[in-house]
Amino acid sequence: MNAVNLEAYARDGFLVIEDFLPQADCDALQARAAELVAEFDPGSVRTVFSTRDQGHARDRYFQESGQAIHFFFEEGATDQPVSLALNKIGHALHDLDPVFDHISRRPQFAALAHSLGLEEPLLLQSMYLFKQPRIGAEVGWHQDATYLCTQPSTVTGFWIALDDADKENGCLMALPGAHRGPLRERFRQVGSEMATEILDTTPWPDIEPVALDAKRGALVVLHGLLPHASAPNRSPRQRHAYALHLIDARADYLPDNWLQRPGLPLRGFA
Incomplete structure (x- = not known):
């Protein structure tokens, strides 16, 4: 594994580690995702995932996806063939699919998690992100x-580029150092509904966003409090990625988080 620059991570709230995942593993994840898509029959209902209006939050299909493998469509693309219309697959690929399980628990991921200070890392959530050509939505x-x-905050994102990601096709953007600020909002369960609670109205810091260009196989590490985003993909190139979110078992995972897994206990890297 490449050496981890903990000083840069503490300063910026992110790392880009080139050549982290072997090309064969990238191939395997993309091939398995294509198989899952080919086997998926959406029927008459297609749940759209949109960070713009959070309409999916009212959908039971979304709410139950924390312990399932569910498929979510791009806004405005529901009339496209399924393979060209999906936004993502989530959120328990790492536990329920053998290919994603095997690769997600590679020793290099465990070693990285421990080096970042996660003493008892648990794999909480996984997403296969499509960022389709020309229609991939802004995040x-x-x-x-x-x-x-969690209390204290321990969530850490591992984002793996399965295609070259750059500004043209919607790579990640980040505000370096802004992870030292407060948590601004919580998206959580309120009764039987999902709602966004405003915690702090402090605006994002006036920092120039940095494009996190990532070649295929690169890993982007994201601190849980780091503000980040991605532009829409209007290019003719796809931008597939695989994302894992980890927490530390020593922290309290709040019972009103949207993602709950009553029938699927969390596992670490073992």
């Missing part, structure tokens, strides 16, 4: 801890 500025909150 607005957010903090991962908004959606996956």
